[in-house]
Structure formats: structure tokens, C-alpha cells
Amino acid sequence: MSDVISSSFVRQDLLAERPAPVKTTGFIGLMRTRLFNSPTNILLTIVGALLLWFTIVPSVKFLLVDAVWSGKDRTACLAENAGFAVGACWPYIQAKLPQLIYGFYPEAERWRVNLTLLLAVVLLLPLLIPRLPAKSLNAGLFFVAFPVVAFFLLHGGGIKGFGLSWTAGLLQLFDESIVGAGQALITSGRTSAVGPLLWALGSLIVLLGTLIHWLIFPLTWLRDYLQGTGQPVWADFAVTAAIVCLIAFALGGGVRTGGRALASSIATFIGIAIVIRLMDLDHGGLPIVTTNLWGGLLVTLVVSVTGIVTSLPIGIALALGRRSTIPLIRIFSIAFIEFWRGVPLITVLFFATYMLPLFLPGNFTVDGLVRALIGIALFTGAYQAENVRGGLAAIPRGQSEAAAALGLSWWKTTSLIVLPQGLRHVIPNLVNSFISLFKDTSLVSIVALFDLLGSLRASFADPKWSTPSTAFTGFAFAGIIYFLFCFGMSRYSLFVEHRLNAHRRN
């Protein structure tokens, strides 16, 4: 019995803390536990170190140590003048920087590009910082107001009418195309076997068109009247503002609760008026700079930002369409997605640039840059649709059932419950597509648009700067720019992901 007690395995006193026998912290500890703890790891460490040695050292040597930092032309960057094997030729970048940023945008107008970029930064930064208030106002300014302002800043030009004229014009175009189709039917009815049938159908359509013509007549009459006044833009603006404000007031709940809607729509129109006044849009606006003069980083940013901003809504709409229970919508979405995913981007760009004009009706032209933009937006949209669909599929059915049981409609369930959760699941995939879109913008240079890479390659042709290292310097510079943007997006997405997934951390 006493035996058991003397050999007790129950401690009488607490033991003092002892340091670990082998150091596991600090640099030595890291070497022991992570880098040199097994033969394989020793091998991997050595290979890794060698790789770093053979990539980092030559890069630093090329970019910094052996670089030439100043000079007026190619002579400064030649080995015989510099006295050593020349690495990067930075004065070349310095000399070509305006071209790399603006392309052939006229020098006197470049302030417009700078102002646009500044506006973009001023509006985008606060949007990206979660702590700052007034997110919906900020988002409205960036996603709705900014694109319009940016268009008139970068492209120039003015407006001849406002909302009412545009609506009237659109309706008239629509009406004319209906009548046109009806007349075509009547004409073909004369030769065809089922002639009388086609003729009757055509007459019916023409009749419908005439009916619409009389329905919209008050609108077109008002438009023509307004155009006849001395200040067509402002007259139209006033009428449009009055109509829209009244509608907002009525929809907002009338006398009882409509005050807010009324106030915000009045504020919006005051903002629009200020922009029209400031940019002189009613008197032709700024001088027009056609898009074939745009180039460099400007084009890269315009294409990628437009692509990013438009492809996500397209992708969401297609993903929802693909899950729809309405067969027509589902089939359309599937066909659309599969078509764009099955075609290489280069083909899309070629088609948009060279073939689309052949299909469009004669007097209907679309700007080359816009065509490329549409092609890229639809292409990326199809990819984003599949990303979004993956996120939506991860949401259990119980979520929408619970929302339905609470009385939320399909739209509210989708926008408040399903999408917010689904998109959070796929932030990495979405940003992955954005990054790849940003780099794919360089493909527009094959359809005669000079993006950053296109302008760079154009600048190689300048004999004034032709040296052995010119091309390397140029590509290194472009690489650094692309990397900075992509790395920035990647880091920001990690931050967003971390923040939005707060509910998953316990």
C-alpha cells in the first residue's frame, strides 16, 4: 500500500516553466523548424535560394545598378558612351512618358485627362474605404454621374436637347422601324405565295406604327416646340426636371412621404444643371477629341474600368437568368454564356471591330473604342456569370425559403439574401477575372487601339531612342505598371474578403 503512495504519479508541487530544449522561435528557430529540418526541405531551401539569386540579382542590376538615369537621346544609353554594359535606359521612358499615358491625345487638351483621372481617384478612394460615410451617394456619383462627366471631359462635345428630346427621339426611331418592317412585309407580300397574308400582317403593323405615331405626337410636338425656343437645352431640361420630380414625388408616397424623393431628385437635377453650365454643354462643350487619338494608359484604364464596372452586373443578370424557372430566360442565358465563353477574346475584338460595321444598317456607326468596350464587357460578363453562379449555388435552399416565409418577394430575397451571400463566397474568383481582364485589355492593340502596350511598341520605332536596351526597358516599365494595378486589386480584394466574412469568424 505504502508502495503505491511512494511511487505516486500524482504531482505534489507545480513544476516551474522550462525553456524549450531546442530553440523554436526567432531566426535560428525558423531555420531549424522550417528550412533545414529534413533532407527534402534542405534541398528545397537551397533551390529556392538559388532561384531568388538568379532572378532578383539580375533584375536589380538591370533596373537600378546598371541603369542610365539621364540623357537627351539614345547616345546616353550606349555602352561606349556610358562606359559600362547599360541596363535600363530610363531617360527613354521619361521622354516617352506623355505618349505612354495619353497616346496621341492633343497636348493642349491633356489637362482633361488629368482632371478625369483626378475625379476618378477622388470618387473611388472614399468608396473603397469602408469607414467613410455616405456610401450610396458616393456610389451613385462614381457609377452614374462620373461616367457621363468623364465622357464629356475626355471626348468633348455638347448636347442639343435633354431627357424629353431623347425620349421623343428614341420613341420616334422605334416607331419608324416598326413602320419600316410593316412596309417591307407589304412589299414582299406582292411576290410571295402567301402574299395576301403577308400583306394583311404588314398593313396591320403599319397601322400599329401609325397609331404609335399619333400616340407620341404630343411628345414630338413638344420637342419640336422646345427646339424652336432660343434655349432648347434649358427649356427641355426644365420640362424634364419638372416631370421627373413630379413622378418621384408621386412614387415616393405623395404629400405624406414623398418629400424625400422630391428633395433628392431636385438635388440631382441641380447637380446636372451645374455640370451642364460648367462644361458649357449647351454651347457645344469642350473641343471634340475623337477616340482614335486616345492612347496609352488612358485607353488601358478606360477599357478595364468600363469592363470591370459593366461586366459584374451583366454577369449577375446572366447567372440569375441561368437559374431562372422561366425556360426562355434560362435558355437565352445559357446560350449567351456558352457562346461568349467558347470564343477567344481576340475573335470577339476582331468581330466587333471589322465585321460588326458590315451588319449594322448603313448610317448607323458605333465608335471603334465603344465596339471594343462592348465586346470586352460581354465577354467578361459571361465569365463573371459562371463565377457568380458558383456562389449562388453555395447558398442553401433554406435561405430563400426563410425569406419567402417572411414575405419577401423574389427580387428582395435575391438582392438582400442570396446575392450578398453568394458574391461573398466568390470574391476571389471575381477579382481573378478582373485581374485577367485588366491584362487582356492589351489585346485591343491588335484592333488598332493604342493601349499602354500598343503605345509602348509604337515608341520602339523612334530612331532617336533606338538602343539595345530600349525594348527591355519599355517592357520592364509596362510590366511594373501592370503589376502595380493587379497587385493592388489583389490586396484590396483580400481586405474586402476578410471584412465581409466577419460573420464566419467566431
Place this chain on the structure above:
Amino acid sequence: MSEPIVKISGLNKWYGEFHVLRDVDLAVQKGERIVICGPSGSGKSTLIRCINALEEFQEGEIVVDGIELGPNLKHVDAVRREVGMVFQSFNLFPHLTVLDNCTLAPIWVRNIPKKDAEVTAMKFLERVKIPHQANKFPGQMSGGQQQRVAIARALTMNPKVMLFDEPTSALDPEMVKEVLDTMVDLAEEGMTMLVVTHEMGFAREVANRVVFMDAGQIIEANTPNEFFAAPQHARTKLFLSQILR
């Protein structure tokens, strides 16, 4: 007797060729508490999900508080406004805080201002005894707490009828009681309740009627005393012997 608040008549439902609900008739008076039990797969969930139109049905009619819900599911929105539902797997919205879970529907369905909705939500969270967790996310709470939040969330819409589909089946045993206590409180306040559960203690304590379902039909309905003391049907006896042991 007054007009029943829920009246199910001649309800038939098929999943493809499979006849899940067969000629179900059930009338629930205002303030009545019905417990529905029966073997797994007998159609209990399907039945109560038909009441708030989460499932469609092919024949028959359901009238909730005078609002008619036929096979074409007209008036879905109106019915759902009257009926609250609590699920086996809670189905809280994980990306919203507890408070936001409880204010979402009042704000977006009833257009109640956010401030007022929050006051109401806090009142119900107090009733289920978790007011101080209002700013937590569902994932940070225990199952029992989550289910109580789910009950509070349904109550914020002021339903006239509450449906419970096995509300305690996904819970660890020590949490079952807190949820059942909440439901007992609710019953004592006079809420009309249809509860699918196998908690026979709960049935004895609060139910006015126990309904036994098998193979898509109601084969027995009785007061708890009668139901447990003198089951009529052989299937009921078998079921009770299995569940009470």
C-alpha cells in the same frame, strides 16, 4: 364555433407520381395549439409548408384567416403576411446580425422605418431572452439561441399563426428545453400554433389536439390525454410504442 383561422380541405399533393398528401382535412381554431406527429416521410413538413405556400399543391383548398389559397397560389403574399414559420435548421441569415435578421422583413415587407423596426425587434428578442446578443452574428451563437432568434424573427411580422417544423430536432439535448420553454410562453400568450414535433412532453403540456399522420393522411386526431392513453389506430400504437419506449 367561430370560423377556423386555418382551414384545409381536400388537400392533395403529388411529387411527380408520388402521392404525398392524400385528402387532408384540418381546421384550426384561433388560439388553438396543434401538434402534428408521425413517422418520418409521412408528409408532416409538406403539409405545414403548404399552409404558407412554400409548397404548391394540386387539389384542394387552404383558407388562412379568410384568405383563400387554391392550387394556383393566388394571394401568396397576403397569406405569408399572416403566417410565421420556424424551421428545423433555423435558416437565420448568416451575413446579418441578429438584430438585422429581425428587422429585415419589417423594413422591406412592411415598410416600417428602421428605428421603429429595431425597437420592435428588441422587444421580441427580450421575449426570447437574448436581447444582449443583438449585435452578434448567428454563427457566433449556440443552436438553442439561434432557434430562439428564429422565433423572434418570425414574431416581428406579427403573424396570426405560427408554424414550427421540428424546431428542436437539430439541437443538442441540453438546448431543447430553452426552445420549448419559449414556445410554451408563446402558447400561453394565445398564439395559434401548428407544431411538427416528437417532443411528447410538449404535446402533453400545451397541445389542444394531437394529429397523427401516416403515408400522407391524417389517421388520428385527439386531445393529448386521449391520444396517449387510448390510441385508436394500430399505426398510432406502434408509433407511440417506438417513440415513448
